Amino acid sequence: GDSVTQMEGPVTLSEEAFLTINCTYTATGYPSLFWYVQYPGEGLQLLLKATKADDKGSNKGFEATYRKETTSFHLEKGSVQVSDSAVYFCALRAGGTSYGKLTFGQGTILTVHP
């Protein structure tokens, strides 16, 4: 079945450091890929998405590129802020579907210190 693997956390960075959170997936066909962020005590917010190979999703300085050859969707940000501290989830929706189950990775806790 479909699965998502995220890098082990937690990740601790200083403000203005470069961030990479690795995400790889296993799926049949061409899934849609998502990054969600969850701040303490809140629900999930869509950070960015990509629906086909080589698409780059971007939002709030975060970027991720859909790499079919490496089945990856790594999240990057050039300069993190304290306000980026949260849990980040990589997720996929099976190819050939326009709605339905999101399969999530285990989540990566990011803490940014001043």
Place this chain on the structure above:
Amino acid sequence: DTEVTQTPKHLVMGMTNKKSLKCEQHMGHRAMYWYKQKAKKPPELMFVYSYEKLSINESVPSRFSPECPNSSLLNLHLHALQPEDSALYLCASSQVRTTGRTGGYTFGSGTRLTVV
């Protein structure tokens, strides 16, 4: 309106109680979802409704009973829960038919349920 609203935000219930969680959206989304999230874990899908009909039930125990009375509302009725059912319950919605520029899911802030 680009939000999914969930009520209540917090709920404490006994194992013999009956309670309901409510979810509302006015984005015209015709797919709605219930997810359960335990602490430090990813959300787990429970139910999916499409056009107000149940399309996916992820083998959820019958003490959880979903209901979709109209295209904007989704309820989760709770009865005879166990302490291990304590979790954050998230509602989400999405379009059913999507294009390349759409397809995201909008999540509510959740109901934090404690079963005592």
